[in-house]
Amino acid sequence: MGENQGVSMSTVNINWRRHHLKPQRVKSVKLSRDLRFLEKLTDVGSLYLNPPQQAPVLCVDEKRQIQALIPPGLS
Numbered sequence: 001m002g003e004n005q006g007v008s009m010s011t012v013n014i015n016w017r018r019h020h021l022k023p024q025r026v027k028s029v030k031l032s033r034d035l036r037f038l039e040k041l042t043d044v045g046s047l048y049l050n051p052p053q054q055a056p057v058l059c060v061d062e063k064r065q066i067q068a069l070i071p072p073g074l075s
Contacts, residue, residue, distance in 0.1 A: 002012040016023065034040070 002009045005012075015021075031037070
């Protein structure tokens with residue numbers, strides 16, 4: 001990662017610790033079965049890399065097993 005970004009491994013480790021990232025604890029990766037996954041990933045990634053001028057970029061993580069709770073008065 002450091003070589004790819006042109007920084008030392010110690011810089012990578014410092015940033016991992018600073019942001020509480022522990023990549024060594026990841027045992028598996030789940031990929032989406034969505035046929036348009038790559039297209040969607042590219043669209044979202046490009047927004048983060050090149051955000052539109054004066055526009056907020058919001059991200060919502062979709063979880064199938066989590067039920068959204070509607071606050072009282074909004075239903």
